[in-house]
Amino acid sequence: MYCCDFWIIFLLFTLSPSLAVEDRFNFYQRNIFRSENRIVGGEFVDITKVPCQVSVQYLNRNTHLNTHLCGGSILNERFILTAAHCFDMIPLQLVSVYIGSNSTKENGTSFNVTHVNIHPNYKAYDYDFTILELSENITFNERQKPAVLPKNQEDIPDGALLRTSGWGETQNANESNKFLRGVEVVKINQNLCNQAYSGDITDRMVCAGFMEGGKDSCQGDSGGPLLMGNLLVGVVSWGEDCACPGYPGVYAKVSSVRQWIRNITGL
Numbered sequence: 674m675y676c677c678d679f680w681i682i683f684l685l686f687t688l689s690p691s692l693a694v695e696d697r698f699n700f701y702q703r704n705i706f707r708s709e710n711r712i713v714g715g716e717f718v719d720i721t722k723v724p725c726q727v728s729v730q731y732l733n734r735n736t737h738l739n740t741h742l743c744g745g746s747i748l749n750e751r752f753i754l755t756a757a758h759c760f761d762m763i764p765l766q767l768v769s770v771y772i773g774s775n776s777t778k779e780n781g782t783s784f785n786v787t788h789v790n791i792h793p794n795y796k797a798y799d800y801d802f803t804i805l806e807l808s809e810n811i812t813f814n815e816r817q818k819p820a821v822l823p824k825n826q827e828d829i830p831d832g833a834l835l836r837t838s839g840w841g842e843t844q845n846a847n848e849s850n851k852f853l854r855g856v857e858v859v860k861i862n863q864n865l866c867n868q869a870y871s872g873d874i875t876d877r878m879v880c881a882g883f884m885e886g887g888k889d890s891c892q893g894d895s896g897g898p899l900l901m902g903n904l905l906v907g908v909v910s911w912g913e914d915c916a917c918p919g920y921p922g923v924y925a926k927v928s929s930v931r932q933w934i935r936n937i938t939g940l
């Protein structure tokens with residue numbers, strides 16, 4: 674029962690239309706998708722160790738501040754890969770990207786977004802990909818540079834050591850001292866993961882974490898990178914409540930939409 678939390682919360686969410694949009698988003702984001710503040714087994718990472726990591730933000734209409742929404746990864750000078758579900762409830766014209774810092778508020782550079790390319794097949798939780806096009810080019814340096822893209826349909830071996838990262842921050846404009854955190858996870862066998870999630874794992878998903886639980890795998894927040902070295906294997910997408918052993922994190926599998934990425938970015 675304990676591990677079924679997320680379905681109950683999903684129902685609660687769908688039955689709570691009276692909440693303000695941003696509260697509803699926050700509620701939804703935190704409980705169904707990945708945006709956890711809880712840190713188990715994670716550690717601070719400097720942005721220079723994950724220079725492809727960005728913060729996808731939206732202009733909060735109450736505070737008039739750009740506010741962390743999701744993680745994302747730099748693909749090249751112009752394009753950012755993040756998760757589609759990040760935009761379920763956010764007006765697309767309010768989206769920006771914050772690049773090159775440990776923090777979502779200081780020491781970085783804000784970029785405007787000119788196009789939000791949500792994957793045309795996105796339907797919760799499948800094809801959970803969005804490519805953001807920036808209004809200006811990113812200048813690369815040790816704090817901001819692109820990840821390496823996998824080949825079309827490239828698979829990585831079960832047990833491969835991966836890293837995911839994020840701020841896991843919520844939409845509280847006052848939480849200004851949050852640093853980027855990361856955690857090591859391992860690639861979980863696709864069939865094993867599919868069994869754990871009762872057949873909900875599609876070919877557009879890849880699982881990582883620890884089947885035995887304990888060390889937590891839900892460090893990264895939605896949209897952020899799952900990396901093998903510099904190779905961008907996945908996009909943080911969804912998963913069962915972090916406390917449950919036997920439910921690894923589920924990531925959108927980048928190699929499964931390689932052609933779509935090429936179509937949009939030329940990469």
Ligand SMILES: *[C@@H]1O[C@H](CO)[C@@H](O)[C@H](O)[C@H]1NC(C)=O
Nearest residue numbers: 749750751752809810811938
């Ligand atoms: C921006 O970067 C792209 C490569 O992604 C390059 O083709 C283009 O010339 C650059 N534009 C400017 C204004 O620097």
Ligand SMILES: *[C@@H]1O[C@H](CO)[C@@H](O)[C@H](O)[C@H]1NC(C)=O
Nearest residue numbers: 717719720774775780816852
């Ligand atoms: C990241 O945070 C660490 C402290 O945890 C700090 O020493 C470092 O300078 C920060 N880096 C950037 C790029 O802000």
Ligand SMILES: *[C@@H]1O[C@H](CO)[C@@H](O)[C@H](O)[C@H]1NC(C)=O
Nearest residue numbers: 774775776779780850851852
């Ligand atoms: C911003 O940069 C200053 C000066 O390098 C540093 O002391 C501070 O910790 C940085 N803040 C963040 C959030 O990285």
Ligand SMILES: *[C@@H]1O[C@H](CO)[C@@H](O)[C@H](O)[C@H]1NC(C)=O
Nearest residue numbers: 769782783784785786808809
């Ligand atoms: C982003 O867009 C806003 C509103 O159009 C503009 O005021 C701001 O200067 C732009 N910022 C950048 C970094 O281009």
Ligand SMILES: *[C@@H]1O[C@H](CO)[C@@H](O)[C@H](O)[C@H]1NC(C)=O
Nearest residue numbers: 735736844845846847848849
């Ligand atoms: C944010 O901080 C300011 C000043 O410390 C305080 O007045 C305000 O109530 C805080 N807002 C929230 C939402 O916590």
Ligand SMILES: *[C@@H]1O[C@H](CO)[C@@H](O)[C@H](O)[C@H]1NC(C)=O
Nearest residue numbers: 930931932933934935936937
């Ligand atoms: C990529 O573009 C080609 C040509 O426009 C189109 O036929 C194909 O369906 C696109 N593929 C994807 C995955 O978007």
